[in-house]
Amino acid sequence: RLVDSGSWIIVMGKRMTGKTSLIKTFAKENGGVYINLLGARGIEDLARKLLAESGFRLEEAGINLELFHIKWTKVVEDAFSRVKDKVVVLDEIQDVSSPYLLKLLKSAWDTHRELKIVFSGSYIGILKGLVDPDSASPLYGRSPAKVLLKTFPAELSKEFLMAGFKEHKHIGVSSVEIGEAVEKLNGYVGWLTHYGNFRCIRRLRHEEALKETIKEGSKILQAEIDNFLTNRRRDLYVKALRMTAVGARWNQMKRELDTNSKVLRDTLKTLTPHDGRRKRWLLLDRRPNTERSREAFEVNI
Numbered sequence: 001r002l003v004d005s006g007s008w009i010i011v012m013g014k015r016m017t018g019k020t021s022l023i024k025t026f027a028k029e030n031g032g033v034y035i036n037l038l039g040a041r042g043i044e045d046l047a048r049k050l051l052a053e054s055g056f057r058l059e060e061a062g063i064n065l066e067l068f069h070i071k072w073t074k075v076v077e078d079a080f081s082r083v084k085d086k087v088v089v090l091d092e093i094q095d096v097s098s099p100y101l102l103k104l105l106k107s108a109w110d111t112h113r114e115l116k117i118v119f120s121g122s123y124i125g126i127l128k129g130l131v132d133p134d135s136a137s138p139l140y141g142r143s144p145a146k147v148l149l150k151t152f153p154a155e156l157s158k159e160f161l162m163a164g165f166k167e168h169k170h171i172g173v174s175s176v177e178i179g180e181a182v183e184k185l186n187g188y189v190g191w192l193t194h195y196g197n198f199r200c201i202r203r204l205r206h207e208e209a210l211k212e213t214i215k216e217g218s219k220i221l222q223a224e225i226d227n228f229l230t231n232r233r234r235d236l237y238v239k240a241l242r243m244t245a246v247g248a249r250w251n252q253m254k255r256e257l258d259t260n261s262k263v264l265r266d267t268l269k270t271l272t273p274h275d276g277r278r279k280r281w282l283l284l285d286r287r288p289n290t291e292r293s294r295e296a297f298e299v300n301i
Contacts, residue, residue, distance in 0.1 A: 002145045003030075003087060003116050008109075010131055011120040013149030015224065016190030016217070019120045022149065023089045026118065032087030037121075042098045047075040054083050076104055077111070084112040093130070094121040095227075102129055106138035119144065151187030158182055160192055168200040177206040184210060191217055232270075240267050 002009050011019050020036075027034040035053045040046055056079070080088075108115055119130060131146065133139040152160060158178055165173050185191040191213055198209035229237055236257060243253050254264055 002147075003118070006113070006116070008116070008142075008144035009118045009147060010144045011118060011147045011149065012131070014151065014188070015220065016188040017149040017151055018189045019149055020091055021190075023091060023118055023120050027087060027089045030087050032089055032116075032118075033083055034089045034091065036091050037095050038092040040092075040095050042096065043072040043076060043100055043104070046096050046098075046101070047072045047079060050076060050079040050083075050088075054079060054086075056082060073100055073104055077107060080108045080112055080115060084115045087116045087118060089118045090120070092121045093119045102133075102138045105130075106142070109139075109142055117144075152189060152192070153187060154182050157185070157187050157192055160189065161196060164193075164196045164200070171200050171203075173199065173206070180206070181210060185213065236263075236267060237271075240264075240271065244268075244271070 011023055013019050024034050026032070033050075033054050035049050037046065037049060040049060105117075108117075129137060130139065130144060133141075133143055161178050161181060165171055165178075181192070181195050185195060194216060195209050195213045198204045198212050199206070202209070202212075204212065236259070239257055240253065243256060248256070250264070254261065257264060259267075
């Protein structure tokens with residue numbers, strides 16, 4: 001309904017809560033264009049992916065590849081004009097690190113009012129500028145509608161796993177195993193799916209499937225943290241994350257980080273998503289079992 005009303009949409013939520021599955025299905029069912037921008041580092045990558053996934057070649061967009069300098073912002077504008085009657089889904093939008101992106105989106109908004117865009121990604125960088133544009137932003141007053149995906153409650157997680165196992169009746173699974181998987185994976189539908197895949201497709205036993213799921217999760221979270229820390233003061237953010245994980249107070253953090261209030265405030269603001277909670281995926285799981293988060297993944301920063 002939001003898309004039909006002409007609104008641009010941002011699908012948000014923690015990693016592995018089903019954002020990509022949802023938006024890919026939506027694009028497919030509505031004849032839209034799904035574009036995965038993971039690894040896209042600038043406007044050129046956005047332009048190339050947008051044209052390719054829309055079924056166009058650079059030559060069709062009037063681009064002479066022999067030219068030394070190509071104005072990729074113009075290529076993106078042209079690409080948007082070619083898909084203005086479709087739903088365009090831009091996943092992992094935060095990877096497009098460019099000061100021109102928000103200006104490009106404003107231009108597309110002003111020029112092609114019929115263009116429908118769905119964004120998704122991690123709440124850092126560019127995506128944060130889309131969700132909460134300040135008065136200096138090109139998108140100020142044009143904030144897209146927000147759709148927030150949450151983790152499953154325990155009962156729904158159990159139902160989800162049991163429904164999957166019913167389709168694979170040859171796999172023996174106990175209520176105790178399902179209960180442990182629900183507790184360890186904490187309602188993340190992506191990890192629950194991984195666990196079910198390891199059990200039913202790879203034919204791993206419960207302990208092995210859970211271990212492999214957590215191992216895979218650690219790799220993904222490690223990569224996201226490394227990406228987050230790129231071009232940031234790694235020493236500052238690593239210390240801040242560790243201190244946040246153990247509940248350090250403001251004055252203690254200032255003293256230990258040897259910084260002033262403004263720098264500390266900006267650092268913590270960067271680490272705080274739209275709902276005001278600290279990024280739990282960034283916190284080290286170094287505490288005793290009695291204090292440990294139910295999220296089982298460990299990373300090294």
